[in-house]
Amino acid sequence: MRAALTVAGRELAGYFSTPVAYVFIVIFLVLSGALTFTLGNFFARGQADLIPFFSFIPWLFLFLVPALTMRLWAEERRLGTIELLLTLPLPAWAAVLGKFLAAWVFCGIALALTFPLWLTVNILGEPDNGVILTGYLGCLLVAGAYLAIGAALSAATKNQVIAFVLAVAVCFVFVAAGSPIVTEFLSDRIPALAEAARALSVADRFNGFTRGVVALRDIVYFAGFIGFFLFLNAVVLDHRKAD
Amino acid sequence: MPSGACGDPALADLRPAGDTHLADALIEIERLTKRFGTFTAVDDVSFTVARGEVLGFLGPNGAGKSTTMRMLAGFMPPSAGTARICGADVVDQPVAAKRSLGFLPEGAPTYPEMSVTGFLRFCARIRGFRGAESYDRVAHAMALTQLEGVRLQPIETLSKGFKRRVGLAQALLHDPPVLVLDEPTDGLDPNQKHEVRALIGRMAPSKAIVISTHILEEVDAVCTRAIIIARGRVIVDAPPRELEREGRSLEQVFRDLTLGEGAAPVPAVAA
Numbered sequence: 001m002r003a004a005l006t007v008a009g010r011e012l013a014g015y016f017s018t019p020v021a022y023v024f025i026v027i028f029l030v031l032s033g034a035l036t037f038t039l040g041n042f043f044a045r046g047q048a049d050l051i052p053f054f055s056f057i058p059w060l061f062l063f064l065v066p067a068l069t070m071r072l073w074a075e076e077r078r079l080g081t082i083e084l085l086l087t088l089p090l091p092a093w094a095a096v097l098g099k100f101l102a103a104w105v106f107c108g109i110a111l112a113l114t115f116p117l118w119l120t121v122n123i124l125g126e127p128d129n130g131v132i133l134t135g136y137l138g139c140l141l142v143a144g145a146y147l148a149i150g151a152a153l154s155a156a157t158k159n160q161v162i163a164f165v166l167a168v169a170v171c172f173v174f175v176a177a178g179s180p181i182v183t184e185f186l187s188d189r190i191p192a193l194a195e196a197a198r199a200l201s202v203a204d205r206f207n208g209f210t211r212g213v214v215a216l217r218d219i220v221y222f223a224g225f226i227g228f229f230l231f232l233n234a235v236v237l238d239h240r241k242a243d
Numbered sequence: 244m245p246s247g248a249c250g251d252p253a254l255a256d257l258r259p260a261g262d263t264h265l266a267d268a269l270i271e272i273e274r275l276t277k278r279f280g281t282f283t284a285v286d287d288v289s290f291t292v293a294r295g296e297v298l299g300f301l302g303p304n305g306a307g308k309s310t311t312m313r314m315l316a317g318f319m320p321p322s323a324g325t326a327r328i329c330g331a332d333v334v335d336q337p338v339a340a341k342r343s344l345g346f347l348p349e350g351a352p353t354y355p356e357m358s359v360t361g362f363l364r365f366c367a368r369i370r371g372f373r374g375a376e377s378y379d380r381v382a383h384a385m386a387l388t389q390l391e392g393v394r395l396q397p398i399e400t401l402s403k404g405f406k407r408r409v410g411l412a413q414a415l416l417h418d419p420p421v422l423v424l425d426e427p428t429d430g431l432d433p434n435q436k437h438e439v440r441a442l443i444g445r446m447a448p449s450k451a452i453v454i455s456t457h458i459l460e461e462v463d464a465v466c467t468r469a470i471i472i473a474r475g476r477v478i479v480d481a482p483p484r485e486l487e488r489e490g491r492s493l494e495q496v497f498r499d500l501t502l503g504e505g506a507a508p509v510p511a512v513a514a
Contacts, residue, residue: 006368010354017356080352084413087316087348088369089341242319 003090007098008105015106020068028064028110032056036117048125053117054135054210058142058175058203065107065143066167069150072099073237074160086241096234100144100151100226107143111136131212138209141222145202146171148229155237171202178204267294269343269421269451270315275324277310277475284310286475287324292451292468294420297443299466299483300455303501307475308455309349312425315453316346328421342370345419347427351410355399359390359409362398366413384412387442403430411439415446422452428461440465459493469493473501 015021032053036042040052076082085095121127150167157163176182178201186194198204202225205218270292277285285307292298300308313319315326317333317340325332331339353362363384367377385391388408393401398409407430414422427443428436436458443452443465456462462469462483469486471479478500479486486496 002371003369006365010357010365013361014354014356079355080348080350081354083313083316083318083348084346084352084410087318087341087344087346088366089338089371090369091338242313 001094004094004098004101007085007090007095008101011099011102012105015102020071021106024064024068024106025110025113028060029113031060031064032114033117035060048121048127050117050121050127050132050135051210053114054139054206057139058206061107061139061143061146062168062171062175065146066150066164066171068103068106069147069154069167070160070163071154072103072151073155074158074163077158082241086237092238093230093234096151096155096230096237100147100230100233103147103151104140104144107147108140111139111143128212131210134212134214135210137214138206141209141219142202142206145174145222145225145229148226148233149174152229152233152236155233156240158243174200174202176203177201268292269294269329270423270453271325271327271330272311272315273325275311275314275326276322277307277314277319278322284475285314285321288472288475288477289324290470290477290480292421292453294451295448296468297447297452297454297466299462299469300453300472301457301459301462301469301497302455302472306472306501308472309425310475311472312346312423312453312455313348315423316344316348317341318348342417343420345414345417345422345424347410347414347424349425351407353398353406353409353413356397358395358397359385359401359412360394362409363412363416366416370417372417380416384416387415388412389438404432404435407431408435408439420450422446422450424452424454426456427454428456428458436461459497462493463487471497471500 035056036053040056042052045052073082076085086092118132121132122129146167149170150163153166153170154160154163157166177197183194183198186197205221208215208218268291270290272291273289275285275288276283288307288311290298300312302308310319314321315328315333317326317337320334325334327333328340329343331343333340354365357365360381363381364377367380372380385394388411390405390408390412393405398406401409407427411424411427414424424443428439431439440461443454446452447465447467454461454466466483469479469481469483470477479496483493487493
């Protein structure tokens with residue numbers, strides 16, 4: 001665990017010593033703000049909550065998180081440092097976990113920097129801050145799920161573009177699985193699959209959090225989801241590290 | 244640690260050593276093989292390296308030197324055979340094996356955005372050193388490789404020679420019993436080369452060291468034993484002095500053995 005935290009610390013410092021961190025954060029803040037106030041009708045709704053902001057997060061992260069993860073292992077391969085990192089005395093899972101944690105904390109920092117929105121609703125009205133907190137927790141879990149997918153795919157390919165496109169595609173499947181279009185289509189034809197699709201959907205679980213509901217089964221779902229893809233990451237890495 | 248019939252390395256057979264175990268063998272490689280598809284990069288390589296030995300690993304480009312070293316370092320899984328470091332199998336007990344190993348990968352990769360100190364502190368922390376001890380280890384490794392002058396510079400701003408020495412410092416950090424260095428003097432100027440060779444010479448008595456190199460004079464200067472590998476096979480395993488018998492230079496021996504690839508192993512030297 002110590003080794004994992006050491007790797008995470010190095011990674012996180014790495015984000016901020018390159019323009020990656022600043023570009024990501026600025027683009028995230030601009031896009032999330034713009035979507036909230038334009039498409040989200042933040043003011044016109046006349047309600048003191050962050051629903052307009054939260055509703056765009058799974059879609060915004062769909063593109064931004066894979067951009068963060070595509071370089072996770074591909075960059076180590078390009079620099080040759082993967083050979084250094086994996087010949088240091090740490091188990092492969094520690095390297096996988098460390099990289100994931102750093103990226104997750106980084107997403108947490110980006111989310112925390114949206115605090116002016118929270119200040120705004122608190123000045124304009126009296127929102128339920130508990131619901132806002134669970135909403136942010138949901139955002140973080142969605143980011144974690146996407147990161148786990150993206151990291152595993154980054155370990156599977158040398159090419160950053162392929163890693164990005166595949167990660168967007170796989171994340172999209174998990175978001176779209178719960179959307180009405182997909183579930184209605186499935187329930188008309190194969191009802192059993194519709195249930196499965198809804199159960200697997202990231203967006204469906206996330207909506208619970210934005211309404212202030214923290215259900216144990218949703219937490220277990222995200223923990224299992226992230227755990228599964230991190231495990232996959234370690235397996236793929238072990239298999240393909242030297243390719 | 245398995246030990247069997249001891250042999251003075253200087254008297255060892257010139258042919259591939261096979262399964263002879265030296266008394267204090269810190270590196271044991273047995274029938275190591277690596278295949279990429281139908282191509283066999285390393286073919287049934289066996290040797291042991293004892294404490295006090297400096298093994299020069301020679302061979303033309305693409306002969307399988309780096310692949311063998313990568314397998315020994317636990318980075319590449321072998322297709323067949325085993326490699327042990329201080330008795331720990333690199334596949335079954337990877338963390339234990341890596342603890343006893345200092346490894347300089349080919350090209351001395353480092354994280355370019357980190358400072359020299361930052362990078363070495365990171366390696367020290369991964370190796371379990373904390374606080375003052377980590378600080379001392381890093382300072383000592385930087386002193387050995389003469390990096391103090393650039394300690395706070397980002398690695399990407401350093402010259403090739405300095406980068407190589409940062410990689411070397413990382414391998415020496417924990418004073419490991421086994422050192423595996425892939426081209427440690429590549430890109431260094433003659434003074435630095437001399438310095439690194441002297442350093443290897445000073446460390447030699449307490450360690451088992453494997454270096455790969457293209458510079459044959461280096462083998463003369465620091466190695467107690469040389470292995471020439473071509474097409475993935477060990478074709479010579481002998482002390483450099485013995486290879487140079489009959490007034491031939493090491494370069495001549497190298498060319499004779501590796502140019503006529505596929506020829507019967509060791510035609511000239513075995514005579």
